Amino acid sequence: MMALLFAICLFSNVEAFRMTTNRIGNVGLSMAVSKKDVYTVTLLPGDGIGPEILQATTPVLDEVASKLGFKFNFREADIGGIAIDNHNDPFPDSTYEACSTADSVLLASIGGYKWDSNPRELRPESGLLKMRKSMGLFANLRPAKVIPQLMDASTLKREIIEGVDIMVVRELTGGIYFGTPKGIETDPATGVRKGYSTGVYTDTEIERIAKVAFDVAMKRNGKVCSIDKANVLEVSQLWRDVVIATHEANADYKKNIELSHMYVDNCAMQLIRWPKQFDTIVTGNMFGDIISDEASMLVGSLGMLPSASLGDPSGPGVFEPCHGSAPDIAGQDKANPLAQILSAAMMCRYDLDRGDAADMIEAAVEKVLDGNQRTGDIMEDGYTLVGCKEMGEAVVNAL
Numbered sequence: 001m002m003a004l005l006f007a008i009c010l011f012s013n014v015e016a017f018r019m020t021t022n023r024i025g026n027v028g029l030s031m032a033v034s035k036k037d038v039y040t041v042t043l044l045p046g047d048g049i050g051p052e053i054l055q056a057t058t059p060v061l062d063e064v065a066s067k068l069g070f071k072f073n074f075r076e077a078d079i080g081g082i083a084i085d086n087h088n089d090p091f092p093d094s095t096y097e098a099c100s101t102a103d104s105v106l107l108a109s110i111g112g113y114k115w116d117s118n119p120r121e122l123r124p125e126s127g128l129l130k131m132r133k134s135m136g137l138f139a140n141l142r143p144a145k146v147i148p149q150l151m152d153a154s155t156l157k158r159e160i161i162e163g164v165d166i167m168v169v170r171e172l173t174g175g176i177y178f179g180t181p182k183g184i185e186t187d188p189a190t191g192v193r194k195g196y197s198t199g200v201y202t203d204t205e206i207e208r209i210a211k212v213a214f215d216v217a218m219k220r221n222g223k224v225c226s227i228d229k230a231n232v233l234e235v236s237q238l239w240r241d242v243v244i245a246t247h248e249a250n251a252d253y254k255k256n257i258e259l260s261h262m263y264v265d266n267c268a269m270q271l272i273r274w275p276k277q278f279d280t281i282v283t284g285n286m287f288g289d290i291i292s293d294e295a296s297m298l299v300g301s302l303g304m305l306p307s308a309s310l311g312d313p314s315g316p317g318v319f320e321p322c323h324g325s326a327p328d329i330a331g332q333d334k335a336n337p338l339a340q341i342l343s344a345a346m347m348c349r350y351d352l353d354r355g356d357a358a359d360m361i362e363a364a365v366e367k368v369l370d371g372n373q374r375t376g377d378i379m380e381d382g383y384t385l386v387g388c389k390e391m392g393e394a395v396v397n398a399l
């Protein structure tokens with residue numbers, strides 16, 4: 001299962017990516033796409049810093065391809081706010097077509113103040129949800145592993161974060177973000193407005209994401225903590241029951257995986273108090289949205305963290321940085337492009353069967369981090385502040 005292949009490989013720093021390559025080799029899993037001379041990659045620059053970080057990334061991909069004797073055929077499509085402006089749809093059919101027929105999809109970021117007061121279906125985030133749903137991207141893998149060179153960029157004490165290595169497996173196409181009924185209604189008699197969303201999970205949706213998490217954990221430290229709110233929510237009670245049943249039903253899982261459960265409020269505290277207790281976390285869409293961002297911040301900047309959204313192995317995955325469109329720094333050449341560049345490396349390894357390209361990109365990022373150039377988000381005393389473009393060029397030069 002391709003989801004498993006991806007799942008076991010996604011870590012936040014370059015050393016971890018290498019370790020994972022060996023792990024993949026050991027288990028003998030195969031890639032979905034065999035090596036080609038030309039790869040079609042759909043770029044979704046989106047909004048805010050999205051275009052800048054992608055512009056810093058494509059030269060890295062071109063350089064590595066030219067060194068290895070293949071080519072990228074990039075094509076661009078609109079998503080998010082720009083798609084609303086151009087097509088009146090945050091994920092138009094033309095973008096779906098461009099994504100679903102590509103070898104892989106490299107997404108930057110979406111969103112911005114301009115569209116914040118639009119009706120729900122014309123908000124940039126609706127484009128992301130539509131993309132995930134229409135492309136069947138049900139598993140989101142978000143790593144949080146401390147990068148040794150950036151240890152001091154975390155707001156937490158060194159002894160708390162040293163050695164942190166967490167993988168958050170978030171269900172991406174169900175839960176309260178998609179459940180119906182939903183809406184905002186006004187009581188005609190009183191004028192009182194009521195907003196409601198429905199948290200829904202089926203047992204099949206829970207089982208498939210639980211399996212991804214168990215498979216991930218089998219290749220890590222064999223610990224899965226399932227996060228829910230079963231003390232209050234029925235949907236969470238079903239979540240917990242199905243996760244337990246999925247664990248019980250498989251002899252390998254039962255033997256090799258230590259399964260625990262935690263309420264989401266406690267998890268939010270424990271992540272700050274003692275994050276090293278976690279190995280693999282599995283949770284639903286909304287809790288995963290929040291917990292994965294919290295876990296990311298343990299390790300410093302969001303600007304360093306790639307992620308993957310995966311579905312059916314025969315279709316393309318979507319690779320994107322964990323962060324948003326950072327409208328506060330958009331257009332100022334201040335963004336850190338490394339999460340986007342590392343997302344491109346993941347794409348090469350896991351969607352394009354180009355581990356050689358991924359190795360080169362990751363080694364180049366590591367080399368840059370060993371040097372003294374830093375973007376604002378990871379800046380420390382004694383280092384040289386560089387912009388997005390210069391950081392991208394540094395990676396190209398390090399190749």
Ligand code: NAD
Pocket residue numbers: 049108109110111112113125128302303322323324325326327328329334335336337339377
């Ligand atoms: P954000 O991730 O955009 O920004 C949070 C903070 O981190 C900001 O201070 C920002 O400047 C900083 N930051 C983020 N990425 C950075 C980078 N690469 N380099 C340097 N600093 C970086 O989150 P937000 O402010 O909550 O949301 C802004 C917009 O992004 C909203 O419209 C939101 O809906 C959208 N968003 C999109 C995605 C996505 O595209 N997948 C994810 C989260 C948020």
